[in-house]
Amino acid sequence: MKPFAYLRAETVADAVRACAAHPGAKFLGGGTNLVDLMKLGVEAPGLLVDVSRLPLDQVTDTAEGGLRVGATVRNSDLAAHPAVRTRYSALSQALLAGASGQLRNIATTGGNLLQRTRCPYFQDTSKPCNKREPGTGCPAREGAHRDLAVIGYSEDCVATHPSDMAVALAALDADVVLHGPEGERTVPVTGFHRLPGDNPDADTVVRPGELVTEVLLPPLPDGTVCLYRKARDRASYAFALASVAAVLRVRDGRIEHAALAFGGLAHRPWRARAAEEILLGAPATEATFLRAADAELAAARPLRDNAFKVRLARHLAVDALAELTART
């Protein structure tokens, strides 16, 4: 690990100022991803601005009937929050499907959104990697890519975004609030993570020095139910091979509201707009669910070793929609 200076920020303004004043500075949330990557030599910040004790650790109701989640709320606390469990159960389930109890106690909302890919080449500094060192190549394309992307990838990078939480937030139409040297802005979660294109070094649209301060959950339409489903190599404590977050309202057998997002398939949570278009207004039947999943996944271009992920995602989506229909 490279030596670094350390500063514990007391206010958002202090944190933003300190980070802006030091090129090579990084914010430290729980550190469960950043400290890991520093040990591996993948990240080498000259200054850590510790934001984990900023007063952003509350979950509160918004005037519109939604929820405001502070960036330093720990993953375990967010998953256990009564309003999240009862109104946004997909979010609670996504968080609980990720990492382990002790990691979730440390990991923060902001850090979870900004965690980096688990691509094995990205984590190994002895290997080339366009994301870590632009222009060096992408060994995953022909190498170990079983766990990597099947959709939306580029010639330059086939990495996936590993967050479960972000997939639920994408289906729930959440927004991310950022504070930077140039002020405050709000970005929808669906536009927060990028596709790799020809600059996979940028995971997100976050600008240098911008701090995530909160995540805003809009109210769900009355009568809506939601859930998160995840497939992985072992029953617990493993990243998603594929996952799905679904939000549904069915009345008299017809779908009145549908939002669907896939995880584990792409460089960002994959909001399934083509599937939603088919679902909306259609009868809530397995035939509809299959048609919707297939419409979305028609754009998938699996790599040599990961075509199984497309089938997994298809089954997860159909199962999730059927289960939600049974619940309404």
Added chain:
Amino acid sequence: MDPTSTWEGGAGEPQAPGDLPSATLTLHINGTEHTLTLDHRTTLLDALRHHLDLTGAKKGCDHGQCGACTVLVDGRRANSCLLLAVSQEGSRITTVEGLADGDRLHPLQEAFLERDAFQCGYCTPGQLCSAAGVLAEADYGHPSHVTPHDAPVGVPARLGPEEIRERMSGNLCRCGAYPRIVEAVEDVAS
């Protein structure tokens, strides 16, 4: 103790803090305050093991993947290998050495002995601290991945074998003592 001679590999190496960025900080561990000067890179795990001679918490993977380093931070279980010691000033830390009440073992320690819930014992300190965290989380009503979506909210969680297995999944046991570990935790939970 010469810290370099006991170095176990990994990162956060205990170098002498010369001109390297370091901090003098106070850590509250098992009810005692310790003031130390540490290289910023020192993890809480390395601070415990190399600077305070508290070798209960173990280093398995050093990357958050095994749970051997689990300690309680302000009563909540956490992987000490991913926490920077410098970020823990002000926290109350409990390691396996602090679980017992004097000579009276913690009920989980008794149950692990009773059930023979270990072979080599390397994962045991982490399992014990993690289990202590699990019991507290269940008391607070925290759900897990296997808790039904319509389970009552705001009441303590009931810990059967399936819940215990899921909640303890962050602690690996290379000896495969899992069945006994689950039994031991269940003994204390019920």
